[in-house]
Amino acid sequence: MRTRSSFYTSILSCLILIASAVAQAQDPLPSWNAGPAKQAILNFVKVTTDPASPNFVPPGQRIATFDQDGTTWVEHPMYTQFVFAFERVAELAPQHPEWKTTQPFQTVLSGDKAALTKLTMKDVETIMIATHTGMTVDQFHGIVKDWLAKAMDKRWDRPYTGLTYQPMLEAMQYLRANGYKTYIVTGGGQDFVRVYAEQVYGVPPEQVIGSALETQYTYSKQGEGVLMRPPKLLLNDNFSGKPEDIYLFTGRHSKAAFGNSTGDQQMLEYTQAGGGAPLMMIVLHDDAQREYAYGPAQGLPDTKVGAFTQALYDEAKSKGWFVISMKNDWKRIFAWEK
Amino acid sequence: MRTRSSFYTSILSCLILIASAVAQAQDPLPSWNAGPAKQAILNFVKVTTDPASPNFVPPGQRIATFDQDGTTWVEHPMYTQFVFAFERVAELAPQHPEWKTTQPFQTVLSGDKAALTKLTMKDVETIMIATHTGMTVDQFHGIVKDWLAKAMDKRWDRPYTGLTYQPMLEAMQYLRANGYKTYIVTGGGQDFVRVYAEQVYGVPPEQVIGSALETQYTYSKQGEGVLMRPPKLLLNDNFSGKPEDIYLFTGRHSKAAFGNSTGDQQMLEYTQAGGGAPLMMIVLHDDAQREYAYGPAQGLPDTKVGAFTQALYDEAKSKGWFVISMKNDWKRIFAWEK
Numbered sequence: 001m002r003t004r005s006s007f008y009t010s011i012l013s014c015l016i017l018i019a020s021a022v023a024q025a026q027d028p029l030p031s032w033n034a035g036p037a038k039q040a041i042l043n044f045v046k047v048t049t050d051p052a053s054p055n056f057v058p059p060g061q062r063i064a065t066f067d068q069d070g071t072t073w074v075e076h077p078m079y080t081q082f083v084f085a086f087e088r089v090a091e092l093a094p095q096h097p098e099w100k101t102t103q104p105f106q107t108v109l110s111g112d113k114a115a116l117t118k119l120t121m122k123d124v125e126t127i128m129i130a131t132h133t134g135m136t137v138d139q140f141h142g143i144v145k146d147w148l149a150k151a152m153d154k155r156w157d158r159p160y161t162g163l164t165y166q167p168m169l170e171a172m173q174y175l176r177a178n179g180y181k182t183y184i185v186t187g188g189g190q191d192f193v194r195v196y197a198e199q200v201y202g203v204p205p206e207q208v209i210g211s212a213l214e215t216q217y218t219y220s221k222q223g224e225g226v227l228m229r230p231p232k233l234l235l236n237d238n239f240s241g242k243p244e245d246i247y248l249f250t251g252r253h254s255k256a257a258f259g260n261s262t263g264d265q266q267m268l269e270y271t272q273a274g275g276g277a278p279l280m281m282i283v284l285h286d287d288a289q290r291e292y293a294y295g296p297a298q299g300l301p302d303t304k305v306g307a308f309t310q311a312l313y314d315e316a317k318s319k320g321w322f323v324i325s326m327k328n329d330w331k332r333i334f335a336w337e338k
Numbered sequence: 339m340r341t342r343s344s345f346y347t348s349i350l351s352c353l354i355l356i357a358s359a360v361a362q363a364q365d366p367l368p369s370w371n372a373g374p375a376k377q378a379i380l381n382f383v384k385v386t387t388d389p390a391s392p393n394f395v396p397p398g399q400r401i402a403t404f405d406q407d408g409t410t411w412v413e414h415p416m417y418t419q420f421v422f423a424f425e426r427v428a429e430l431a432p433q434h435p436e437w438k439t440t441q442p443f444q445t446v447l448s449g450d451k452a453a454l455t456k457l458t459m460k461d462v463e464t465i466m467i468a469t470h471t472g473m474t475v476d477q478f479h480g481i482v483k484d485w486l487a488k489a490m491d492k493r494w495d496r497p498y499t500g501l502t503y504q505p506m507l508e509a510m511q512y513l514r515a516n517g518y519k520t521y522i523v524t525g526g527g528q529d530f531v532r533v534y535a536e537q538v539y540g541v542p543p544e545q546v547i548g549s550a551l552e553t554q555y556t557y558s559k560q561g562e563g564v565l566m567r568p569p570k571l572l573l574n575d576n577f578s579g580k581p582e583d584i585y586l587f588t589g590r591h592s593k594a595a596f597g598n599s600t601g602d603q604q605m606l607e608y609t610q611a612g613g614g615a616p617l618m619m620i621v622l623h624d625d626a627q628r629e630y631a632y633g634p635a636q637g638l639p640d641t642k643v644g645a646f647t648q649a650l651y652d653e654a655k656s657k658g659w660f661v662i663s664m665k666n667d668w669k670r671i672f673a674w675e676k
Contacts, residue, residue: 060542137585181544194589204398205589206544215585217578217604225608227585234572234586240555247475247553247565248572249587251532251543266555270563 028174030331031167037281037329040322041171044256044279045178055277057255059179064256064279065209065246065267066172068186068193071260071283072201074153074163076292081188082124083160084147086116088131105130133231137191137215140229144195158336161200165283166335168258172201175256183254185246186210187238187263191229209249211237238263243270254278260285261295261308268321280321284308287327290337366512368669369505375619375667378660379509382594382617383516393615395593397517402594402617403547403584403605404510406524406531409598409621410539412491412501414630419526420462421498422485424454426469443468471569475529475553478567482533496674499538503621504673506596510539513594521592523584524548525576525601529567547587549575576601581608593617599633599646606659618659622646625665628675 032038048057069075089099089108099105104123107115119127132140153160172182184203186193190210197203212235215227237245243266246254253274257267260283268280285294285308295308316323326333370376386395407413427437427446437443442461445453457465470478491498510520522541524531528548535541550573553565575583581604584592591612595605598621606618623632623646633646654661664671 060536190586191589198398206587208589212586215582217581217608225581225604225611227581227608243555243563243565244553248528248550249544251529251546266563270555270565273563 029170031170033329033331035329037322037324047277049178061252062180063250063252063254064175064180065183065185065254067259067264068184068188071258072164072168080160081192085127085131089127129231133229135229137227137229140191141195144192148196161196164200165333167330181207183207183209185242209245211235240266242267262312265312281324282316282321283324286325290333291326367508369508371667371669373667375660375662378617385615387516399590400518401588401590401592402513402518403521403523403592405597405602406522406526409596410502410506418498419530423465423469427465467569471567473567475565475567478529479533482530486534499534502538503671505668519545521545521547523580547583549573578604580605600650603650619662620654620659621662624663628671629664
């Protein structure tokens with residue numbers, strides 16, 4: 001007669017075999033083509049999660065950071081948050097008749113695309129203040145949420161939250177399945193991205209780090225505590241701001257960092273400085289047909305906050321960072337692609 | 339013959355019964371005396387984690403925030419971080435012969451306790467700059483770690499990390515066991531507290547929010563990215579800074595907040611403003627024998643950053659916050675007490 005104990009052992013062995021077979025059969029990165037970029041992600045997870053590896057990272061220290069615009073979703077022809085700001089100007093215009101004859105609002109209201117591209121940083125700042133400040137944090141959350149529910153990207157006729165890159169969503173999911181906390185680290189507004197990050201990326205608000213206003217604690221007419229959004233920038237989460245803010249929020253080094261521009265350069269450098277077997281990747285936009293082509297792939301001028309310059313490309317190559325070619329490394333770019 | 343399936347069902351039922359009996363037999367707050375404070379914590383967990391409760395809080399939103407000094411560990415006769423700063427002055431003095439004749443260093447080096455209590459905020463700031471800035475973040479971490487390993491509190495002849503309040507550790511543990519993320523939200527230095535928070539409180543560095551310096555990304559002689567600590571305060575995590583910084587770090591309302599002074603008042607108010615069935619508690623230091631007695635319990639002047647004033651006591655009473663009497667509500671204060 002078989003003992004109960006040997007019976008359990010057999011069941012357990014079967015379950016382990018089945019689980020292992022399922023895991024091998026399922027490609028965790030199905031939207032990635034085979035190649036060095038895909039292999040780099042698989043290798044990174046292998047060497048940092050195997051307790052026998054010299055580069056094993058204990059679970060609590062498993063942090064992966066992702067830039068957003070151009071890294072996890074489309075940033076062309078204009079940052080989504082700028083589209084929000086410009087459309088918000090149009091929405092608020094009836095309460096500001098003076099905007100019809102005041103710059104930069106007049107340009108925004110004209111809808112003249114050529115003129116829009118000539119706005120200075122100071123102009124953009126004026127527009128951001130007019131559309132992003134002077135309300136409570138809860139009110140701002142509601143305004144962004146309402147806008148996201150109805151705004152549509154013109155090229156693909158889809159909500160902006162539908163323009164995330166499927167291969168990056170898979171990389172985030174795969175890292176999380178292996179004990180990594182995934183963070184969005186964005187030059188964009190922290191409070192803007194937090195509205196949809198959980199639903200869109202599976203990243204809870206406390207793991208969204210971004211440019212942030214100071215808030216001001218005060219009291220409502222009913223005497224309740226409220227947080228207002230005054231027009232004062234606290235964190236500029238671009239360039240050096242990225243490693244500084246990752247440290248501020250987590251006290252840790254990221255072990256894997258994904259970016260696409262000079263705005264992410266310092267984040268990748270500081271990830272590498274943490275030692276071990278870190279992973280640094282940058283997305284090259286070289287697919288004009290399925291998405292856009294800009295940066296060193298096209299020799300195009302790049303007027304964004306951060307740009308994928310030839311110097312960044314050279315730094316990546318010399319330091320062993322992986323350049324992700326959207327054209328070659330990604331089997332599909334969007335979840336809804338055929 | 340009993341089927342295998344009914345056999346498993348029986349085992350499962352047994353296990354559930356045993357687990358339930360164990361849970362009921364074990365008091366999750368053994369260092370708390372029965373009373374309104376202990377009951378408030380038990381009730382809070384019950385009504386916010388029962389899916390059938392109208393005040394149910396989904397797991398992702400379960401956030402509990404704890405002030406540190408005077409709330410989770412001893413703050414008298416001086417904040418531990420000030421002790422660190424003063425002892426650090428003595429350690430650095432050989433490299434600064436001018437300190438022997440320069441204030442406020444001369445006072446610190448004299449060891450004259452009466453004179454120390456007369457230092458102004460400006461003096462303390464000068465000392466903090468001299469001891470907390472001008473090195474990399476990793477160097478500072480090492481300095482604090484080394485100090486904590488050898489520094490001893492005079493009254494109890496124990497390391498400072500041994501002066502945590504056992505009832506508060508139990509409350510944190512109980513909240514975590516029920517899906518709450520526990521945060522330290524301290525007017526003290528974020529980077530100081532992060533050195534020991536995981537080991538002492540079970541709180542990882544990314545859940546420590548505190549006063550923080552700006553950091554400055556630059557390059558080592560070897561060309562590697564490093565973060566320096568310049569003498570510039572970014573976050574003053576006291577008073578209004580507490581709800582502001584909780585929002586900055588988490589984008590959420592805390593559902594339970596624990597403090598002990600006016601420095602925590604706004605954190606408790608904003609927790610209450612979040613609605614639902616939040617828990618607000620303040621620790622009253624009324625046990626001169628086992629710890630210290632100060633604040634409204636003794637009518638003592640309180641020279642700390644935040645004080646437990648009569649006005650705070652009155653606000654607590656009028657708003658339904660729970661005042662924890664260390665003398666009456668805590669069966670024991672320290673884990674090592676007999």
